[in-house]
Amino acid sequence: MSFSFEVTKTDRSGARRGRLTTPHGAVETPVFLPVGTQAAVKGLTQEALEALGAEILLANTYHLYLRPGHEVVRKLGGLHQFMSWPRAILTDSGGYQVFSLAELRKITDEGVRFRSHLDGSEHRITPEKVVEIQLALGSDIAMVLDECIETPAPRENAESALKRTTQWARRSRSYFQECAQRNGEMHQWQFGIVQGATFADLRRESARQLLDLQFPGYAVGGLAVGEPHDVTCEMTGEATALLPKERPRYLMGVGRPEQIADYVALGIDMMDCVLPTRAARHACLYTSEGRVLIKNARYAQDQRPIDANCSCSVCRRYTRAYLRHLFAAGELTAAILATHHNVHFYLDIMRLIREAIEFGNLANFSSVMHARYTAGPA
């Protein structure tokens, strides 16, 4: 088994510096995963992602199952070969997308029936099916199917979703292990997902139930969906307090630049978010001084780079005035350059955070980021 995870340093806050080893290379943690929903990060080539230093991407099981189809990806040699990405890939379970994108969904204990958001075709997925799809995709890390609910949720909804999430996790785990026995060596790690909405006791209960299933890593799901940041942190803390210290913890779908260090301080090792890529396409650039809404007329003749403190290839070459022009003119190149910068910014935050943990000054880093990003966009 070519997987391992080691925590190399822990600071007083609980932040962890570590290394996740996968069959597709090592991943320094804490790590941010750029989102490549449909086997592509919008606006970046794989060459660009390599140059940016991305060590792991997220791709989406729901989307790839529907298009091009997991059997097609399997035939083409798996997701790494299909998209020509030699480094690590994590696939989410598609649970969140089934609940947010699919139409006419019907949930039973058995699984979910839904209609594709692409063509209305009918599909039925189960926890076992989701394992199968991800084995076909051949991702390094596969998430189990969970039940995602809207928040704020009444307690009874949160309880029943938690119960089902644990049942599905158990079935996912045993089906995965069955496949492992059948296939011999597995080139994939399976992660469980802690649910429980915004109820601290349910978060603890969910974590405890999943611990029995001995996942090599654990995610915290169903957060950062509209609740206040301190609630996200509280719920995350409830989970990480119980999760095994020697295994990676992944907080799904976060976060804003100023929030990332907070999650790391709660013992989170992995994060993903569409924010840097989506914001880039909407002309919102992240900088060491805060957000820059580059379409603003004040940048029309601004010859400075997006961020004077940034070492990315966009900041080394292009001016704010040029970026503003590209967005104003609706040029494709605007999205390419902005995405490159924003993803660099996020990966750079993670580099700084990893360094801060090693030098024991993560708290300082966090307060600086909060100050810069609560002043509002420039």
Added chain:
Amino acid sequence: MSFSFEVTKTDRSGARRGRLTTPHGAVETPVFLPVGTQAAVKGLTQEALEALGAEILLANTYHLYLRPGHEVVRKLGGLHQFMSWPRAILTDSGGYQVFSLAELRKITDEGVRFRSHLDGSEHRITPEKVVEIQLALGSDIAMVLDECIETPAPRENAESALKRTTQWARRSRSYFQECAQRNGEMHQWQFGIVQGATFADLRRESARQLLDLQFPGYAVGGLAVGEPHDVTCEMTGEATALLPKERPRYLMGVGRPEQIADYVALGIDMMDCVLPTRAARHACLYTSEGRVLIKNARYAQDQRPIDANCSCSVCRRYTRAYLRHLFAAGELTAAILATHHNVHFYLDIMRLIREAIEFGNLANFSSVMHARYTAGPA
């Protein structure tokens, strides 16, 4: 004056191998100019264009005059600095765009009044104004304002447009020379444009009239706008037969891959066309075997590169199946990869053509391309 043009080899057909020297580097001719209408080639960064070996780009005076405005570009150090492109730039005069994009245009001998296609604002341009705009942009080669007419055109329309084009060329030339006397050394070359629609005698007359004005280079305009290829060739040949052998000739707005060698054989040194970039965004890929319409279902599991004979970074890394998926999924990365390949293909045709001229087998190259591109798309 840091400009020069030398023809280093001529073959029997009349094809010329040359070198255009500009203040922003040398340009090996025959050359294809990728189109960067609004100071950006859609889907490519300047880094990518450098890696592709582009030595000169085309940008558009009409578009840059309207947005961001030539005075803004001047303040920001000129077009090269604005877009961070250290190599050569040719700006067209905007004549074609005024006639094809602008609204409510009114042409007089003095110039053109029109409304912006962007915001309806009213503008008045004259041949002198167009010289001024391009001096502000600081392009290496500036085209004079010409009158473009719809084709097929009645002879009397062609005659009157030709007459006005020559008058405007004369005013452009003398205003440019006036600026040169005022400013000292000019870092720009001004090219005249031969008009005359599809009337051979008018083309000859237009060329002769422009010769008197002693432009350092000459373009052939108003072609490839719907007339048959052999008419384009006939009209081009009428012009090049009269144009001075020691000066560069530029055929504007061409062409299809299989037509390029024909134009070169007529003594054309420079060409520009939106085809490789526009076709790429519409999933039409050019290959050594003909067009590949990559959205076609037959490519869904095709593990070959776009073109097995292509050495571009896209063909070295990605499969047709992946490209097809990206287009089917509407991913931004599809346009980036497809554009990169198509521009490489065009620049590679030019490399092969330059080689063919040196070895004296351009005719053979041309017939191979015709055979491959008349078979229809794959």
